Amino acid sequence: MKILVCISKTPDTTAKIAFTDNNTKFDTGGVQWIINPYDEWYALVRAIELKEADPSTVIHLITVGAADAEPIIRKALALGGDEAIRVNADNHDSYYIASQIAEVAKQGGYDLIFTGKETIDYNGSSIGGMVSELLDLPYVSLAAKFDLAGTKATITREIEGGEEMNEVELPVVVSCQKGMAEQRIPNMKGIMGARTKPLKVVEPVAVDTLTSVAGFGLPPAKAGVKLVSPDNVEELVRLLHEEAKAI
Amino acid sequence: MPVLIFIDTAEGHVKKSSLEALTYGAKVAEQLGTTAEGVVLGSVTDDLAALGKYGVKKIHHAAADALNHFDAQVFAKVLAQVAEASSAKVIVFSNNLSGKAIAPRLSVRLKAGLVSGAVALPDTSNGFVVKKNVFSGKAFANIAVKTDIKIIALSPNAYQTFAGEGSAEVVAFNATIDAAKIKVTGVSKASGEVPLTEAEVVVSAGRGMKGPEHWGIVEDLAKVLHAATACSRPVADAHWRPHNEHVGQTGFAIAPNLYIAIGISGAIQHLAGVNRSKVIVVINKDPEAPFFKAADYGIVGDAFEVVPKMTEAIKKIKGTA
Numbered sequence: 001m002k003i004l005v006c007i008s009k010t011p012d013t014t015a016k017i018a019f020t021d022n023n024t025k026f027d028t029g030g031v032q033w034i035i036n037p038y039d040e041w042y043a044l045v046r047a048i049e050l051k052e053a054d055p056s057t058v059i060h061l062i063t064v065g066a067a068d069a070e071p072i073i074r075k076a077l078a079l080g081g082d083e084a085i086r087v088n089a090d091n092h093d094s095y096y097i098a099s100q101i102a103e104v105a106k107q108g109g110y111d112l113i114f115t116g117k118e119t120i121d122y123n124g125s126s127i128g129g130m131v132s133e134l135l136d137l138p139y140v141s142l143a144a145k146f147d148l149a150g151t152k153a154t155i156t157r158e159i160e161g162g163e164e165m166n167e168v169e170l171p172v173v174v175s176c177q178k179g180m181a182e183q184r185i186p187n188m189k190g191i192m193g194a195r196t197k198p199l200k201v202v203e204p205v206a207v208d209t210l211t212s213v214a215g216f217g218l219p220p221a222k223a224g225v226k227l228v229s230p231d232n233v234e235e236l237v238r239l240l241h242e243e244a245k246a247i
Numbered sequence: 248m249p250v251l252i253f254i255d256t257a258e259g260h261v262k263k264s265s266l267e268a269l270t271y272g273a274k275v276a277e278q279l280g281t282t283a284e285g286v287v288l289g290s291v292t293d294d295l296a297a298l299g300k301y302g303v304k305k306i307h308h309a310a311a312d313a314l315n316h317f318d319a320q321v322f323a324k325v326l327a328q329v330a331e332a333s334s335a336k337v338i339v340f341s342n343n344l345s346g347k348a349i350a351p352r353l354s355v356r357l358k359a360g361l362v363s364g365a366v367a368l369p370d371t372s373n374g375f376v377v378k379k380n381v382f383s384g385k386a387f388a389n390i391a392v393k394t395d396i397k398i399i400a401l402s403p404n405a406y407q408t409f410a411g412e413g414s415a416e417v418v419a420f421n422a423t424i425d426a427a428k429i430k431v432t433g434v435s436k437a438s439g440e441v442p443l444t445e446a447e448v449v450v451s452a453g454r455g456m457k458g459p460e461h462w463g464i465v466e467d468l469a470k471v472l473h474a475a476t477a478c479s480r481p482v483a484d485a486h487w488r489p490h491n492e493h494v495g496q497t498g499f500a501i502a503p504n505l506y507i508a509i510g511i512s513g514a515i516q517h518l519a520g521v522n523r524s525k526v527i528v529v530i531n532k533d534p535e536a537p538f539f540k541a542a543d544y545g546i547v548g549d550a551f552e553v554v555p556k557m558t559e560a561i562k563k564i565k566g567t568a
């Protein structure tokens with residue numbers, strides 16, 4: 001079994017969101033970087049659990065990013081995984097990134113490709129779907145459970161108001177969300193071991209981007225809260241009904 | 248060169264998020280001086296012609312039984328055929344759970360730039376630029392689509408549905424359909440409950456509720472409002488509530504008309520999932536709780552006293568008391 005886990009570097013969840021260069025670039029000043037939580041907590045940890053159940057499993061991590069993504073990929077390796085691949089390319093659009101991942105995947109012969117359900121910065125939720133189409137593989141999105149028996153995967157995915165159970169023969173691409181696994185903290189042995197795990201750098205293939213960012217902006221600030229006394233709950237309900245027209 | 252809208256269904260019914268996509272797509276068509284057409288895959292019980300009131304002139308219906316189960320790979324191939332046959336230049340999805348699975352595949356298939364999570368109509372004054380949410384609702388980005396064919400996946404609850412007059416012509420579409428690789432072996436649905444991501448009103452509670460045994464007052468309030476229930480992450484982690492109620496940066500991102508937060512402090516990661524709600528009401532006994540800064544209305548008080556009173560007051564307004 002060979003698993004490819006897609007890892008993305010994102011700003012910490014508490015990072016201040018601001019923009020520079022006439023609102024065309026994210027202001028990275030003072031920003032702490034983390035592994036995209038969906039990639040880490042759900043995709044990577046579930047892959048590690050599958051390897052714990054079947055030690056012959058091989059896990060490769062892939063990130064598309066410049067050299068400054070290496071601390072993040074080492075952090076991921078500290079949790080688990082056998083080796084990492086970094087496609088040496090700056091941030092482009094989802095199509096470009098997915099094309100790079102698909103190219104590596106074609107050569108690697110993976111049985112399973114895991115992504116997080118989305119990144120917490122661009123919220124695209126597109127990489128998994130694009131990779132699967134580029135490889136002409138089935139795709140199960142927003143998976144909350146994943147089990148394997150031989151080459152047959154049993155996957156539970158979110159649908160509106162419930163869950164759907166799917167069965168599919170490997171290879172398959174799966175985007176992972178809450179429920180797949182529980183967050184883990186890397187231990188000392190993992191952190192030491194990660195330093196010597198192979199991290200291969202490959203050059204990107206030439207691909208066109210389909211979209212570009214024309215600019216960023218911040219939503220307008222809230223007008224401020226209207227407080228109502230706890231002794232006058234009816235007044236709150238009246239405001240919601242008559243003023244906000246929300247009920 | 249019409250605007251083509253994917254109409255997503257569940258158990259034979261058109262989803263609410265698809266009505267938003269239809270209204271939006273019709274508006275885009277008007278803006279581009281063209282017509283809007285819809286596409287439905289699989290069998291439906293709803294009257295498709297009636298969807299004309301949302302502004303679509305024609306609906307392509309590929310009704311084959313093979314399309315009654317969702318498989319993004321199969322669906323994307325069929326949608327590509329419809330797009331080609333109708334020579335659509337703009338394709339609209341709801342960025343709901345199905346849209347998130349199919350739109351990226353279709354984007355690759357047609358080499359069409361995709362904007363997922365759009366929140367406004369495209370700006371066509373200089374190219375084709377669509378506004379979307381980024382950084383979990385803390386900011387937005389304007390995305391320029393550079394390709395001939397464009398795909399927009401509209402964020403649920405970001406565009407108001409509008410029904411006028413009209414009826415659509417329904418035409419059968421004969422698609423070439425691949426055998427699905429994904430087998431659907433079961434569905435479990437919480438019956439009678441409002442799905443969280445589609446709900447107009449959400450009643451959410453946090454650690455301030457002290458324990459799962461106290462959720463009765465939260466559920467009562469949700470019931471009178473026909474609301475979905477949600478919770479903060481520690482509440483789901485402690486298994487006080489199911490995981491599918493967890494909202495926030497690492498749970499569901501929602502954008503209801505009304506979000507009522509009870510005993511939730513309003514941590515930045517929680518706000519990231521709910522900050523696009525139109526009206527936010529906070530009930531917290533701590534006047535310093537950060538959530539008040541993000542709220543429209545608030546009560547500083549004890550949830551155990553305030554919430555039952557609220558339920559009663561709403562019953563009165565709704566005439567159900």
Ligand SMILES: Cc1cc2nc3c(=O)[nH]c(=O)nc-3n(C[C@H](O)[C@H](O)[C@H](O)COP(=O)(O)OP(=O)(O)OC[C@H]3O[C@@H](n4cnc5c(N)ncnc54)[C@H](O)[C@@H]3O)c2cc1C
Nearest residue numbers: 453454455479480495496497510511512514516532533550
């Ligand atoms: C990477 C990362 C991702 C995260 N993702 C999420 C996420 O997706 N969603 C999420 O929710 N959190 C998330 N968190 C956790 C987040 O930081 C907070 O810890 C969490 O939201 C707090 O939950 P809470 O408000 O229920 O609990 P608390 O912070 O403990 O707040 C409880 C509140 O209840 C009030 N209260 C107590 N008793 C009463 C009463 N009787 N009546 C009224 N009010 C009362 C208190 O004043 C307090 O404000 C994340 C954290 C990290 C680091």
